[in-house]
Amino acid sequence: FTTLSPSFLPTSLSSSLPPLKSTPDNSDYDFSPTSGSQPALITNNNSDVWVPQRSRPRRNRKSQAVRDMVKENLVTPANFIYPLFIHEESFNTAIESMPGCERHSLDHMLVEVEEAMRYGVKTFVLFPKVPDELKTNLGVEAYNPNGIVPRAVSMIKDKFPEATVCTDVALDPYSDQGHDGVVSDGKILNDITINQLCKQVICQARAGSDVVAPSDMMDGRVGAIRDALDSEGFTDVSILAYTAKYASAYYGPFRDALDSHPGFGDKKTYQQDPSNGREALIEAMLDEAEGADMLMVKPGMPYLDIIRRLKDNSNLPIAAYHVSGEYSMLKAAVEKGWLDEKDVVLETLTCFKRAGADIILTYYAKQAAKWMAEDGLY
Numbered sequence: 001f002t003t004l005s006p007s008f009l010p011t012s013l014s015s016s017l018p019p020l021k022s023t024p025d026n027s028d029y030d031f032s033p034t035s036g037s038q039p040a041l042i043t044n045n046n047s048d049v050w051v052p053q054r055s056r057p058r059r060n061r062k063s064q065a066v067r068d069m070v071k072e073n074l075v076t077p078a079n080f081i082y083p084l085f086i087h088e089e090s091f092n093t094a095i096e097s098m099p100g101c102e103r104h105s106l107d108h109m110l111v112e113v114e115e116a117m118r119y120g121v122k123t124f125v126l127f128p129k130v131p132d133e134l135k136t137n138l139g140v141e142a143y144n145p146n147g148i149v150p151r152a153v154s155m156i157k158d159k160f161p162e163a164t165v166c167t168d169v170a171l172d173p174y175s176d177q178g179h180d181g182v183v184s185d186g187k188i189l190n191d192i193t194i195n196q197l198c199k200q201v202i203c204q205a206r207a208g209s210d211v212v213a214p215s216d217m218m219d220g221r222v223g224a225i226r227d228a229l230d231s232e233g234f235t236d237v238s239i240l241a242y243t244a245k246y247a248s249a250y251y252g253p254f255r256d257a258l259d260s261h262p263g264f265g266d267k268k269t270y271q272q273d274p275s276n277g278r279e280a281l282i283e284a285m286l287d288e289a290e291g292a293d294m295l296m297v298k299p300g301m302p303y304l305d306i307i308r309r310l311k312d313n314s315n316l317p318i319a320a321y322h323v324s325g326e327y328s329m330l331k332a333a334v335e336k337g338w339l340d341e342k343d344v345v346l347e348t349l350t351c352f353k354r355a356g357a358d359i360i361l362t363y364y365a366k367q368a369a370k371w372m373a374e375d376g377l378y
C-alpha cells in the first residue's frame, strides 16, 4: 500500500472501483477489527495504516490544480462596485475611521477611477459630502443640475465612457435633518420624499448615470422612480434597489466620512430591524414587482443569511454592501497585526459570492482587484 500520489489514479474504471467488501481481503494485511461503528484499522507489512472508506473529500483538495477545478465560487473584479467619496475641495481628505479611504477632489476621483479600471473594476458609486449651507429639509440640492454628483457623473462618463456609474438616491447627504427623507414633526414622510427622490433621479440620469441606487427605504419608491425614468425617456437607466437595508450600527464610519449622522433619533422607522429575516423577502417581492433590476442587502457580512434568502427567492442579480464598519473592523485588526489583510479580504469577498451575491460593493474593490492582478488571476 502506498500513500497518495498522482500515480494512484486509476488506469481504468474497473480498477478505480473500491472493493465491495467493507474491508480489503488481503492476507498481506494484518487486519484488526474494531467494535461497533468504528471503522476497522488496517496495517500492512510496511506498517502503513489506513481506515477503509470509499469517500475521501480530501481527494478534491489535494493540489492547487484540483482545488481550482472544483471551485464553486470565484470573485472577479467585474463583480465589484467601488464606492467613492467626493467633495468640492481641490485636495483629498483622509477619513480617520476608514483608514485607506479618502474624500476625493473631483480631479482625483478621475485618477482613482482610472487606477481601479486598470485592475478590472468597471463600476463605481458616488457619495458626496455636501457643505452644511446647502442642506435643507427638502434636500433640494439633491437635484441641482450643477451639484457635485451630476458634475462628477459627467466627468467620469466623458473620460471613461465604458465605466458604469451608479448614483446613490436618498436625501441624507443633502438633509439638514440628517435623514433619508423629508421630516415633519419628527417623522420621516414617505410619499413627499418619493417626490423628491424622483427629481433627484432625473437629475442624475440627465448627467449620465447608468444605474440609480435608491438607499432611502421609503415604501414604493422603486416603482415611482421607474415611472419617472421611463416618462423622461431613460428606459435604459437601471435601478439597483437597496432592498433590505438594515438599521445597522455598522454605518458609523460612513457617516463620519460624509458628516451625515442622523440629526435626531435613528433610522428605525424606515430601515429594517436586524432581528428580521422574512421582512426582507417582502421588500424583495415589492422591489421586484416595482421594476428593480438588482436587489441589494446591506450590511454584508452579518447578513449573509439574508443574501442567501434573497438569492433563493428571486431571479434578479443580488448585490451585497460590505459596509464601512465592516471595512474598518478589518483595517483595525490588520493595523494591529492580528489579521493578514490580503487573505482575510479575499476570503471575505469570496464568502459574499458563496452566500449568493453576484455584485459586491466594497471599499476594498481597487485593492482586491490589484491583489488579484498581482496573483495573475485576471
Ligand SMILES: NCC(=O)CCC(=O)O
Pocket: 168, 215, 250, 251, 252, 253, 254, 255, 322, 323, 324, 325
Ligand atoms: N447609502 C450608503 C450607505 O449608507 C453606506 C453605508 C456604509 O458603507 O457604512
Ligand SMILES: [Mg+2]
Pocket: 217, 218, 219, 220, 243, 283, 286, 287
Ligand atoms: Mg422597500
